[in-house]
Amino acid sequence: MNRPVSFPDPQTLSAWRHDFHRHPEIAFEERRTQGRIVEILREQGLAPVTGLGGGTGVVATIEGKRGPGRSIGLRADIDALPIEELNDFDHRSTLPGRMHACGHDGHTTMLLGAACALARDPDFAGRVHCIFQPAEESEGGGRVMVEEGLFERFPMEAVYGMHNWPGLAVGEAAVHDGPVMAAFDVFTLRLSGRGCHAAMPHLGTDVVLAACQLATQLQGLISRETPPHQAAVLSITQFHAGDAYNVIPETVELRGTVRCYDAALKARLEQRFRDAVDATARFHGLEAEFDYQARYPATLNSAEHAARCAEVLETLPGIRRVHRDLPPSMGSEDFAFMLARCPGAYIWLGNGDSAALHNPAYDFNDAIAPLGVAYWQALVRSLLAE
Template sequence: MTAFESYPGDEQLRQWRRDFHRHPEIAFEEHRTSARIAELLREAGLEVHTGLAGTGVVATLDGARGPGRTIGLRADIDALAIEEATDLDYASQTPGRMHACGHDGHTTMLLGAAWALVKNPDFAGRVHFIFQPAEENEGGARVMIEQGLFDLFPMDAVYGLHNWPGMPVGEAAVHSGPSMAAFDVFTLRLSGRGCHAAMPHMGDDVVLAGCELVTRLQGLISRERPAHQPAVLSVTQFHGGDAFNVMPATVELRGTLRCFDPALREHLEKRFREAVQAGADFHGLAVELDYQQRYPATINDAEHAARCAAVLENMPEIEKVHLDLPPCMASEDFAFMLEKCPGAYIWMGNGDSAALHNPAYDFNDDLSPLGVAWWQALVRQLLN
């Protein structure tokens, strides 16, 4: 009996997931992870395409009922540059790298669904299983699209999921519209004349100017944003100076700005640039600003969201489907796929775990069988 013939089972899912967890790889470096995914897909008998975005993997399965619609199912495969602090027996074996967002679990669930559907392809149409690199910060979805994802693998709709800490296992959430926020990053450098700290009038106080900017920029959120439209601006880094008695010549600030509405996003960027320049001009400083729009907002197609909710509500494994949870201000590069192809992105409860991107986080293995069941149910319902 081959490994494929003996699957699927909860223990096999657990072994797969914990193997991925032991060997985390960050954006565009997921070489071992990608090779293992391709190996398992080929073992199941699937046609496998590798190389999109470097480490991306796509497998295709045709249903036994003949032609029909085509859908894509996506899992992210990368880890984070975080030092793990769990003491688990399957903890990361790579210093400074950790699956702190559950992508090891997302990968496992989609692999399990692929194996299960190969064993029983009782549907009409085609499924593309998309294993995407570099979700964290580097836009692997965008790169896969630029390199021909939707040209090589045309599809009528695409779907994604994310585990959700704090939501009980057996519960899920679907948003009819925005699910995750757009994501912009900024780095700004203020430069002037350094001087002795005892004689600040002989130089330029870039620290004071930077502190004023931190406060000034929050005015964009409190006074430039319509009250009904969420937005968050966070200055996350402030670097400057090396000595107690020296006024530094430069300071550097970094951070993020997030919102959902595209028009508000453009307005806030414009006003951000104006506020930075005005602050620099007031203090007589030079300013360098690098402002980058990274990810668009993740916005579900309402019709596809409704289909997902209906499938979840008919699954005996799912105890509750939330349709009214507020969207999250975190971001997700699945948004690039939804800009090109209609679809939806759901959340599935990870139970009482540490938060995402926390060194103590761990994906809940009890969720894996539910994720496998979800993907199968979605395929059979939509391609029936």
């Protein structure tokens, strides 16, 4: 089951990854990336399909030589982030304000390597759909692929994903039986009142005071209304108000995120947030415009599929330890949309002592690319053995 990686070799994987890193493309703009993926897949005799995912996604199907059997999906994200890279190595980004700061260049490379290896030696039954998904970073490319018919055009019984994880040692992996990543909602709140001179606050309605009170009170939704055993985070990340020393402005705008794992808790937090906004606006005599958007659901593994992934990892050369008890992350992942429609599992593969994800000094660790390729191959051969 666990065959050594002979093709592509580590040098080829690094070359592919560095090329992707030099040419980062953000959500739904991944045209060059798509073209390179298609080129490499066609060199191995595959017939990749494009068009899903707003036009920049790719799906390549590999038929096993052992005949009919189950169908599964393997997914990698391909987009970059709007971040200015601070690294100075030779493969740094060539595009200002664009950077592979989350390792999607590595994820793409690992799935490409596995697809090429499996295409050369399809010693399994059934078929594998290799899914190269655009726009993971906050734009919901996974949702778009599902809405555009991914699972209807490419039926599969299970779907699997993988992400590099800084701080987890090379040779280590983590597999969760349930929640892996949190649901992710965003909000924009605009409070409007009557501006006035700062020396005469009684002549106006102070939107800054109201916004500050609300920002403080909202944390009670987490610390006093959320059960201690249920994780949730409410973060106000932007506060925009006024542009003069001596004027209380007419408007203030707050933006931020709400995250948790439980769907019922998520709905309750949204309703209580709305209640707090309405009460604050009434008390201070303000108008409130509240835009609350549900972006990503929680990423939830199927325990059965997670256990199978862990079994494969534990027998894989190069993997020294598989963590089964690490806490899930409050970060979010749009692979959640695929898992909501099709059972499967999403694992973390240690990236070593690198900079954090979404950091301008981050870089994917080339040493783990062969491990990722080997894992994908071993998972396929385990699941589709007959």
